[in-house]
Amino acid sequence: MKTKKLINAGADAVDEMLQGVLAAHPEHLYAVDSMPRAIIARNGPRKGKVGLVIGGGSGHEPTFLGYVGKGLADAAAIGNVFASPPPDPIMACAMAVDGGVGVLFMYGNYAGDVMNFDMAAEMLALDDIAVRTVLTTDDVASAPADQQDRRRGVAGNVFIFKAAGAACDLLYSFDEAERAARHANARTYTMGVALSPCSLPQTLKPNFQIGEEEMEIGMGIHGEPGVARGPLKTADVVTDELMDNLLREMKAERGDRVAVLVNSLGSTPMMELYIMMRRVKARLDGAGLVIHTSLVGNYCTSLEMAGASITLMHLDDELQRLIDHPCDCAMFRR
Amino acid sequence: MKTKKLINAGADAVDEMLQGVLAAHPEHLYAVDSMPRAIIARNGPRKGKVGLVIGGGSGHEPTFLGYVGKGLADAAAIGNVFASPPPDPIMACAMAVDGGVGVLFMYGNYAGDVMNFDMAAEMLALDDIAVRTVLTTDDVASAPADQQDRRRGVAGNVFIFKAAGAACDLLYSFDEAERAARHANARTYTMGVALSPCSLPQTLKPNFQIGEEEMEIGMGIHGEPGVARGPLKTADVVTDELMDNLLREMKAERGDRVAVLVNSLGSTPMMELYIMMRRVKARLDGAGLVIHTSLVGNYCTSLEMAGASITLMHLDDELQRLIDHPCDCAMFRR
Amino acid sequence: MAITTKDLQHLFAMIAVDILAQRDHLCELDGAIGDGDHGIAMDAGCEAAARAVAALDATQTPPTAVFNTAAKAFLNAVGASSGPLYATAFMRAGAAVKDRPELSDDDFLRAFAAMAEGIQERGKAKPGEKTMVDAWRPAADAALDAWQPGASFHQCFDLAERAARRGCEATRDMTAAKGRASRLGERVIGHIDPGAASAAIVIASIAKFAQHRDG
Amino acid sequence: MAITTKDLQHLFAMIAVDILAQRDHLCELDGAIGDGDHGIAMDAGCEAAARAVAALDATQTPPTAVFNTAAKAFLNAVGASSGPLYATAFMRAGAAVKDRPELSDDDFLRAFAAMAEGIQERGKAKPGEKTMVDAWRPAADAALDAWQPGASFHQCFDLAERAARRGCEATRDMTAAKGRASRLGERVIGHIDPGAASAAIVIASIAKFAQHRDG
Ligand SMILES: Nc1ncnc2c1ncn2[C@@H]1O[C@H](COP(=O)(O)OP(=O)(O)O)[C@@H](O)[C@H]1O
Ligand SMILES: Nc1ncnc2c1ncn2[C@@H]1O[C@H](COP(=O)(O)OP(=O)(O)O)[C@@H](O)[C@H]1O
Ligand SMILES: [Mg+2]
Ligand SMILES: [Mg+2]
Ligand SMILES: [Mg+2]
Ligand SMILES: [Mg+2]
Structure with a gap:
C-alpha cells in the first residue's frame, strides 16, 4: 500500500515546494x-552583521x-528530503549573506x-569568507549527558x-554571536515520541515499521530509532x-524561567499538543x-509522521532577551 | 484497529486541550x-467596539x-469535537465582550x-444585548452557486x-461591521480534497471510509462527503x-487582487501544500x-485528516485594508 | 398507577443505557452521510440528562422539573444539532405537564407528543426531509391515534415504536433537506439517517418503559 | 587493451542500473537503523553521475575528468552522507589517474584503491564502525593484495567483490560508531549497514565491468 500524497513526480517534490514557497512569500x-x-x-x-546560514x-x-x-536566519540551504544539502547551495547562501x-x-x-557544510566552509575559506559552525545537539534521547556533542539536533533548533x-x-x-549560539544550544533540551512513520515522496512507503499499539520514545526527526519502544x-x-x-538534564532551580515548545512531528493535531x-x-x-x-504547533516536522516532541530552553537574562527579540519570517513572526 | 492518539480519556480531550491553551497563552x-x-x-x-464572537x-x-x-475575534465558544457549542458558553462569550x-x-x-447560536441570541436579547449573525458559507462544493446561503463554512473562515x-x-x-462581514464572506471561496479520514478521540475509529488510491473532492471539514470520489x-x-x-465562481477580472490560503486538513505536510x-x-x-x-499551513483542520483546501478571497480596497490590518492572536499574528 | 419522578429517573437511565449500546453504530451511520459523531453526541446527551435527573431529590421534584433538568443537561453536554433538538423536546414535554405532581397515562402521552412538536419547532423540518422527525412524527401520531378510552398504555407505545422504526427505515430512500446531509443530493440515498435511528432507539426505550409499567 | 573514457562512461551507467534495481531494498535497510533514504540517495547520485559522465565528449575528455565530473554530479544531486563520501571517492580516483589519456589495468586498480581512501579520508571511519568502509576497505585490500604480475585483472575484482560482500555481512553484528546509527547502541545489531550494502553493489558492478573487459 502506498501513502497518498498531493505531489507530482516524487523526485520533483523539493524543487516544486521551493517554487511554491517563493510564490507565496516573495x-x-x-x-x-x-x-x-x-x-x-x-x-x-x-554589512557589518554576522550572516547566519542554517540548513538541512x-x-x-x-x-x-x-x-x-x-x-x-539570513539564509537556508535546502537538501533533498531528510538529506543534507550539498556544498554548492551552502556556499551560495554564505556568499549572499556575508x-x-x-x-x-x-x-x-x-x-x-x-x-x-564542512566541505562548503573549506571552499569558502579560499574566497576569504570566514565561517564558524555551531551544531545543534538538543535531542537528549540520542546520547548520554556526558556525550552531548554526539547528540542530534531536533526541534530545539x-x-x-x-x-x-x-x-x-x-x-x-562574530565571537559573541558564536558564543551566544553555543550558549543557546547548551541550554536547550528536546525529547520526542513517534507513533507512526512517514513516507518519502520518492518511495511512498513507510520509512519504519511500528506496531499498531506501539510508540517509540526518543525517535529522531528522520525516523531514526529512539531509545525504547513500548505500548502507547x-x-x-x-x-x-x-x-x-x-x-533531569536541565538542572534548573525554582524560579528559573523556561521557553517551551510542544511540537508536532506532522500529523499529530494541535488538540493533542495542547493536551500535552x-x-x-x-x-x-x-x-x-x-x-x-x-x-505549540508544527515547528519541526517529519513530513506526516505522527508524534510530538517537547523542548525546554533554560532561559537566563540574555537568552530571554534574544528569544523576545522581534523576528519576521515567512512562517514565523514574533 | 484504533487510531493512535496522544490523549488521556477521549471524553476529556476538549477540556484538557483548553487547559493547555490557557497554560500556553495566558x-x-x-x-x-x-x-x-x-x-x-x-x-x-x-467599550464602543462591536464584540466579535466566533465559535464552533x-x-x-x-x-x-x-x-x-x-x-x-474577541471570543470563541468551543464545542465538542465537530459539534457546535451549546448556548451557555456562547452567551458567556457575548456578555464578556459586549x-x-x-x-x-x-x-x-x-x-x-x-x-x-440562535438559542443563545434569543436569550441574550432578554438581557438587552443586541446580537446579529453572519454565517460563513465559503465552501463552493457544498451547494450550487445560486444557493450560496446553503453552503458550509470552511477554511475561508x-x-x-x-x-x-x-x-x-x-x-x-454595528451596521457597518455586519456589512463588512457579509461582504468578506460573499467574496471568499474555498474548495478542498480529502485523502484519508480522521478519528474522534472518543471512538478512535476513522470517521469515513475511503479506498487506498482514492480521494474525495469537496469533502467537508468534518468528513462530510463532498461532490465526487475518484482516483488520487x-x-x-x-x-x-x-x-x-x-x-469560475469568483468572476474576477485581470488585475484584480486575491488573498490565497492553501490549508492542510491536518496531516498533509507543508511540502505538499507548497507544491499546490x-x-x-x-x-x-x-x-x-x-x-x-x-x-500556507494548518489554518483550519479536521484533526489528522489528510487533504488540503484552497481558499481565494477576492479583494477590493476595503477587504485588502482589513486583511492587512494587524492582529495579535495566540496562534496567528500579522 | 401514576408515573412519578422516580419513574422518570428510571426512564432517563434506560434511555442512556440503550443509546450507549448503539453509540458506535450511530457514529458509523453518521460517518456515511454526516460527520460521524452522532453516537457520541447522543451518548453524551443522554448520559448527562440521566445523571442530572438522577441527582434530583425525587420527593421534592415534580415531573416538569425532571424534563427541564434533562433539557438543560442534554443541551450543555452536547451542542451539535441533537442538543437543541432534544433540549427543546424535553422542555416542551416539561411544559406539557406543568403543575402536575405525578403523571397520568394521558399526561405522559401528551408529554411524548410534545417532544415531537418541540423537535419540529426547533429544527423546522417536515417529515420526508431525512431527519429524526421521520421517526418522531409518525411515532407521536401513532401513539395519539391509538390513544382512546380502553386502549392500553403500552400498546400505544408499541405502535409508536413500530412507527418510529418504519419511519427510520424510510429515510433510507430519501434525499435530505435539513442538516449536514442536505448538501449531498442523491449520494445519501441508501443510507439511514442517524438522527432517525437514534430516535427509534429512544422511542423503543420509552415503549419498554410503558410495557414495564403496564405489565 | 586500455580502459578509455568511453569504458568509464559504460561503467557509471552500469552502476546506476544496478543501484536502481536495489533502491527500495536499500531504503528498507536504512529504515531499520537510519532515516530510510539511502536507496534514494544512491540512486540519485549514481544516476546524476552517469548522466553527467555520459554527456562528456569521450574523444576530448581524459579519464581524470570523468571521475571529477562524476564527483561533482553525485555531490550536488545528493548531499546526505553518501554525497561527500562518494564525491571524495571519485575525486581521489581522478587524482590517482591525473594526466593519463587512457587507463592501464594498474591505473584502474589504483583509482579503485583511491576511492576507498577517499571515503575514509572524508568520513574518518575505520573498519568495524558499521559503515560503508567495512565494504570498501576490505575490497580495496583484496584487490591490491591479489594484484601482482601475472594475476588477471578481473580476478582481482572478483576477490574485491567477495571481500565487500563479506565485509557488508559482517556489519550485521557490529554496533555503529559513525553516522546516524551511532546513537542506537545495541539496537542496530542484527541489521546490515545500508552504506555497506550499496558499496557491495557498486563494487560488484565494477567487478562485472572488469570481467567484461577481460573476457
Ligand atoms: N433541522 C433539523 N431538524 C430535525 N433534525 C435535524 C435537523 N438537522 C439535523 N437533524 C438531525 O440531526 C442528526 C445529526 O445529529 P448530530 O450528528 O448529533 O449533529 P451534527 O450534525 O451537528 O453533527 C441528523 O441525522 C438529523 O436527524
Ligand atoms: N563517517 C562516515 N564514514 C563512512 N560512512 C559513513 C559515515 N557516516 C555515514 N556513513 C555511511 O552512510 C550511510 C548512510 O547514507 P545515507 O542514508 O545516504 O545518508 P544519511 O545518513 O545522511 O541519510 C551509512 O549506512 C554509512 O554506511
Ligand atoms: Mg538522509
Ligand atoms: Mg457534529
Ligand atoms: Mg453528526
Ligand atoms: Mg539515510
Whole structure:
C-alpha cells in the first residue's frame, strides 16, 4: 500500500515546494540566481552583521526555510528530503549573506550535514569568507549527558536559531554571536515520541515499521530509532516520561524561567499538543519553574509522521532577551 | 484497529486541550469563570467596539480559538469535537465582550451551530444585548452557486473572520461591521480534497471510509462527503480541479487582487501544500490575477485528516485594508 | 398507577443505557452521510440528562422539573444539532405537564407528543426531509391515534415504536433537506439517517418503559 | 587493451542500473537503523553521475575528468552522507589517474584503491564502525593484495567483490560508531549497514565491468 500524497513526480517534490514557497512569500524570500536551493531573506543580511546560514534536509518544514527572515536566519540551504544539502547551495547562501564580519553555520548534528557544510566552509575559506559552525545537539534521547556533542539536533533548533538570529540582528561580534549560539544550544533540551512513520515522496512507503499499539520514545526527526519502544500510553504518562528526562538534564532551580515548545512531528493535531502542554505546565509548576513563552504547533516536522516532541530552553537574562527579540519570517513572526 | 492518539480519556480531550491553551497563552487568552469553554481575548474587547464572537466544534484548531485576539475575534465558544457549542458558553462569550454597541456572531453554516447560536441570541436579547449573525458559507462544493446561503463554512473562515475582526477593531458601527462581514464572506471561496479520514478521540475509529488510491473532492471539514470520489491524481491535476471551480465562481477580472490560503486538513505536510501553492500561482498568473498575500499551513483542520483546501478571497480596497490590518492572536499574528 | 419522578429517573437511565449500546453504530451511520459523531453526541446527551435527573431529590421534584433538568443537561453536554433538538423536546414535554405532581397515562402521552412538536419547532423540518422527525412524527401520531378510552398504555407505545422504526427505515430512500446531509443530493440515498435511528432507539426505550409499567 | 573514457562512461551507467534495481531494498535497510533514504540517495547520485559522465565528449575528455565530473554530479544531486563520501571517492580516483589519456589495468586498480581512501579520508571511519568502509576497505585490500604480475585483472575484482560482500555481512553484528546509527547502541545489531550494502553493489558492478573487459 502506498501513502497518498498531493505531489507530482516524487523526485520533483523539493524543487516544486521551493517554487511554491517563493510564490507565496516573495516579500520575505528569494533564491540565489541559478541556485534554487539557496533561499535568502530579503530583509536582514547587511554589512557589518554576522550572516547566519542554517540548513538541512527537506521534510521538516517550517524548519528550515520558514525561519529565514529579519531577526532570525539570513539564509537556508535546502537538501533533498531528510538529506543534507550539498556544498554548492551552502556556499551560495554564505556568499549572499556575508556582511564582511563572518558567517555562522548552524544546523543539526548529523554526519551528512557535517561533511557537506564542512566541505562548503573549506571552499569558502579560499574566497576569504570566514565561517564558524555551531551544531545543534538538543535531542537528549540520542546520547548520554556526558556525550552531548554526539547528540542530534531536533526541534530545539527553533529556539536555538531564534536566539542566534537575534544575536546576529543585534550586531553581536562574530565571537559573541558564536558564543551566544553555543550558549543557546547548551541550554536547550528536546525529547520526542513517534507513533507512526512517514513516507518519502520518492518511495511512498513507510520509512519504519511500528506496531499498531506501539510508540517509540526518543525517535529522531528522520525516523531514526529512539531509545525504547513500548505500548502507547496516555498523553500524561508520555509527557511525564519526556519531562522526567528533560528536567533531569536541565538542572534548573525554582524560579528559573523556561521557553517551551510542544511540537508536532506532522500529523499529530494541535488538540493533542495542547493536551500535552497542559501536563507540561503542571510539571513545570511542580518544579517551581516559570514559563516565559510557549510555542505549540508544527515547528519541526517529519513530513506526516505522527508524534510530538517537547523542548525546554533554560532561559537566563540574555537568552530571554534574544528569544523576545522581534523576528519576521515567512512562517514565523514574533 | 484504533487510531493512535496522544490523549488521556477521549471524553476529556476538549477540556484538557483548553487547559493547555490557557497554560500556553495566558497573555492572550482567558476563560470565563466557571465556563471553561468560553475563551476570551485579554486584549481587544472594549467599550464602543462591536464584540466579535466566533465559535464552533473543536478539532479544527487553530480555528476557532487561535483567532481570538486583538484585531481579530474577541471570543470563541468551543464545542465538542465537530459539534457546535451549546448556548451557555456562547452567551458567556457575548456578555464578556459586549462593548455596548452590539455583538456579532460569526460561524460556519451548519444546522447544529445555527440552532445553538440562535438559542443563545434569543436569550441574550432578554438581557438587552443586541446580537446579529453572519454565517460563513465559503465552501463552493457544498451547494450550487445560486444557493450560496446553503453552503458550509470552511477554511475561508480565516479570511472572513480576519476581515470582520479588523472592521470591529477599527470601530466600525454595528451596521457597518455586519456589512463588512457579509461582504468578506460573499467574496471568499474555498474548495478542498480529502485523502484519508480522521478519528474522534472518543471512538478512535476513522470517521469515513475511503479506498487506498482514492480521494474525495469537496469533502467537508468534518468528513462530510463532498461532490465526487475518484482516483488520487497528481497535485497539479487536483489543484487545477479546485482552481477551475474557484475561478469560475469568483468572476474576477485581470488585475484584480486575491488573498490565497492553501490549508492542510491536518496531516498533509507543508511540502505538499507548497507544491499546490506553486500551481495556484501559475493558475492565478494565467488569469492575470495578483496575489496580495498568501497563507500556507494548518489554518483550519479536521484533526489528522489528510487533504488540503484552497481558499481565494477576492479583494477590493476595503477587504485588502482589513486583511492587512494587524492582529495579535495566540496562534496567528500579522 | 401514576408515573412519578422516580419513574422518570428510571426512564432517563434506560434511555442512556440503550443509546450507549448503539453509540458506535450511530457514529458509523453518521460517518456515511454526516460527520460521524452522532453516537457520541447522543451518548453524551443522554448520559448527562440521566445523571442530572438522577441527582434530583425525587420527593421534592415534580415531573416538569425532571424534563427541564434533562433539557438543560442534554443541551450543555452536547451542542451539535441533537442538543437543541432534544433540549427543546424535553422542555416542551416539561411544559406539557406543568403543575402536575405525578403523571397520568394521558399526561405522559401528551408529554411524548410534545417532544415531537418541540423537535419540529426547533429544527423546522417536515417529515420526508431525512431527519429524526421521520421517526418522531409518525411515532407521536401513532401513539395519539391509538390513544382512546380502553386502549392500553403500552400498546400505544408499541405502535409508536413500530412507527418510529418504519419511519427510520424510510429515510433510507430519501434525499435530505435539513442538516449536514442536505448538501449531498442523491449520494445519501441508501443510507439511514442517524438522527432517525437514534430516535427509534429512544422511542423503543420509552415503549419498554410503558410495557414495564403496564405489565 | 586500455580502459578509455568511453569504458568509464559504460561503467557509471552500469552502476546506476544496478543501484536502481536495489533502491527500495536499500531504503528498507536504512529504515531499520537510519532515516530510510539511502536507496534514494544512491540512486540519485549514481544516476546524476552517469548522466553527467555520459554527456562528456569521450574523444576530448581524459579519464581524470570523468571521475571529477562524476564527483561533482553525485555531490550536488545528493548531499546526505553518501554525497561527500562518494564525491571524495571519485575525486581521489581522478587524482590517482591525473594526466593519463587512457587507463592501464594498474591505473584502474589504483583509482579503485583511491576511492576507498577517499571515503575514509572524508568520513574518518575505520573498519568495524558499521559503515560503508567495512565494504570498501576490505575490497580495496583484496584487490591490491591479489594484484601482482601475472594475476588477471578481473580476478582481482572478483576477490574485491567477495571481500565487500563479506565485509557488508559482517556489519550485521557490529554496533555503529559513525553516522546516524551511532546513537542506537545495541539496537542496530542484527541489521546490515545500508552504506555497506550499496558499496557491495557498486563494487560488484565494477567487478562485472572488469570481467567484461577481460573476457
Ligand atoms: N433541522 C433539523 N431538524 C430535525 N433534525 C435535524 C435537523 N438537522 C439535523 N437533524 C438531525 O440531526 C442528526 C445529526 O445529529 P448530530 O450528528 O448529533 O449533529 P451534527 O450534525 O451537528 O453533527 C441528523 O441525522 C438529523 O436527524
Ligand atoms: N563517517 C562516515 N564514514 C563512512 N560512512 C559513513 C559515515 N557516516 C555515514 N556513513 C555511511 O552512510 C550511510 C548512510 O547514507 P545515507 O542514508 O545516504 O545518508 P544519511 O545518513 O545522511 O541519510 C551509512 O549506512 C554509512 O554506511
Ligand atoms: Mg538522509
Ligand atoms: Mg457534529
Ligand atoms: Mg453528526
Ligand atoms: Mg539515510
